[in-house]
Amino acid sequence: MTTSTVIVIVVVVVVVLAVAVVAGLALNRRRRISLGERDEAQQEDAVKGYRAGGGISLSSGGGATTAAPPEHPVGERTEVEGQPGVGDDAAVPRDSERRGIVDVPLPDGQGSTATAEPVERPGTEAPGTEAPDTAAPETEQAPAEEDRVAEEVPAQRAEPAPEPEPAEPEGVEEIEQIEPTAGRLERLRGRLSRSRSTLGQGLLGLLGAGDLDEDSWEEIEDTLLMADLGAATTTEITERLRTEIASRGVRTADDARALLREVLVDALGPDMERSVRALPHGDPANGGKPAVVLVVGVNGTGKTTTTGKLARVLVADGRTVLLGAADTFRAAAVEQLATWGERVGAEVVRGKEAADPASVAFEAVDRGGETGVDAVLVDTAGRLHTKTGLMDELGKVKRVVDKRAQVDEVLLVLDATTGQNGLTQARVFSDVVDVTGIVLTKLDGTAKGGIVFQVQRELGVPVKLVGLGEGPDDLAPFEPGAFVDALLD
Numbered sequence: 001m002t003t004s005t006v007i008v009i010v011v012v013v014v015v016v017l018a019v020a021v022v023a024g025l026a027l028n029r030r031r032r033i034s035l036g037e038r039d040e041a042q043q044e045d046a047v048k049g050y051r052a053g054g055g056i057s058l059s060s061g062g063g064a065t066t067a068a069p070p071e072h073p074v075g076e077r078t079e080v081e082g083q084p085g086v087g088d089d090a091a092v093p094r095d096s097e098r099r100g101i102v103d104v105p106l107p108d109g110q111g112s113t114a115t116a117e118p119v120e121r122p123g124t125e126a127p128g129t130e131a132p133d134t135a136a137p138e139t140e141q142a143p144a145e146e147d148r149v150a151e152e153v154p155a156q157r158a159e160p161a162p163e164p165e166p167a168e169p170e171g172v173e174e175i176e177q178i179e180p181t182a183g184r185l186e187r188l189r190g191r192l193s194r195s196r197s198t199l200g201q202g203l204l205g206l207l208g209a210g211d212l213d214e215d216s217w218e219e220i221e222d223t224l225l226m227a228d229l230g231a232a233t234t235t236e237i238t239e240r241l242r243t244e245i246a247s248r249g250v251r252t253a254d255d256a257r258a259l260l261r262e263v264l265v266d267a268l269g270p271d272m273e274r275s276v277r278a279l280p281h282g283d284p285a286n287g288g289k290p291a292v293v294l295v296v297g298v299n300g301t302g303k304t305t306t307t308g309k310l311a312r313v314l315v316a317d318g319r320t321v322l323l324g325a326a327d328t329f330r331a332a333a334v335e336q337l338a339t340w341g342e343r344v345g346a347e348v349v350r351g352k353e354a355a356d357p358a359s360v361a362f363e364a365v366d367r368g369g370e371t372g373v374d375a376v377l378v379d380t381a382g383r384l385h386t387k388t389g390l391m392d393e394l395g396k397v398k399r400v401v402d403k404r405a406q407v408d409e410v411l412l413v414l415d416a417t418t419g420q421n422g423l424t425q426a427r428v429f430s431d432v433v434d435v436t437g438i439v440l441t442k443l444d445g446t447a448k449g450g451i452v453f454q455v456q457r458e459l460g461v462p463v464k465l466v467g468l469g470e471g472p473d474d475l476a477p478f479e480p481g482a483f484v485d486a487l488l489d
């Protein structure tokens, strides 16, 4: 072997070694970056207050799949008649552990898939009868792409799909008499009797009794805590009462009432903006856009009922409404909403059972724009805030609608009888869909009306409406003064 051959061999070996070292370093670095990214994602989940990957069945994200969608778990649901009682279904969630996400494809540009079923017209069909499907036919499942939905549905619409006849809802003449919305809280104040006797009367009794020793102050605190005002609000109210009593004194029962009223009303943030943003942008008859309201919450809190009641409020105000039945998990909810629609002459866009709720919501908003209604109210399926997959699904509903129209109001419906749990729910829902207003239902069934104070304080989101019964007009605007009066009188 010549010297030059040896040199060549040495050079080759050195080069090979150098390449190996560089490649090894690069690989090592890449691994570290990908770990870092995952850590970040996990942190984000932790901030949102729930953890990802908790046994939720998700469909494959990459490429088209021919796998059949998971069987819809309607049969697993514990409620069978669609009429849960006050507070009971919060304890027995209707989406069981085994419930998976039903990822039904959204409409795409080839007209391959559509899941929403427009359009049921009041007066033309009995509730439960399916409206003719004007959307393109269903095909194999493809991954649902939010962006694609927003961009391609217009293209799909360019295809001559059989459009439903634009017609005036025939049920209009049969619209029920709707209670005037003004003064409802006063009219329904008797429904707060349970909270009144424990919170209002309890506090008045203690404050009006004269000299207050430490035991009395403890009792005041207990009364506030028992009514679900929460520790922070309780401390704040007690301290304010102490200060005011020390500075101005309370001699009569009237003094006690006046002071208590002032302190409680102040704690309810009387200046918060409580109007429900359900009025259209411009004149829908002349190119204006309908308002879009999304109604969200856990199972059985009263979302469908509230959507129906709110439709009545709007109709009573001379507005036209379209209802989107995006609660595709519970067949009874769709029927329920259809009945509410019929009663006020509102069109209902419904999805097939197990349809993707985002698709139904999208169709509803689209249809509302076409027909020029003032407001589109979208009822979503109840979901446990602890199920990451379900919350993601809700986030998707909002994002898909956002691409089509501005979502003006996201109303979180909370069942007042569930107390602290409602607060946890509120936090998670707020993280996922930017809640803009709270509807506190079933206040008629609880002595814990104090949850109103807590939920606003914790979230900084106003309670806009309160549910005070199962009747169609038992939905009242929340007014701090009238509410406190109902507790104290």
Ligand SMILES: Nc1nc2c(ncn2[C@@H]2O[C@H](COP(=O)(O)OP(=O)(O)OP(=O)(O)O)[C@@H](O)[C@H]2O)c(=O)[nH]1
Pocket (backbone or CB within 6 Å): 082, 083, 084, 085, 086, 094, 297, 298, 299, 300, 301, 302, 303, 304, 305, 306, 327, 330, 333, 380, 381, 382, 383, 440, 441, 442, 443, 444, 445, 466, 467, 468, 469, 470, 474
């Ligand atoms: N007492 C009382 N009952 C109410 C109120 N609001 C709703 N309900 C009742 O609560 C029950 C559940 O209401 P729904 O509207 O079906 O609840 P939901 O949130 O749509 O249920 P899911 O779609 O399954 O999540 C029904 O029996 C309603 O009549 C209220 O303010 N007071």
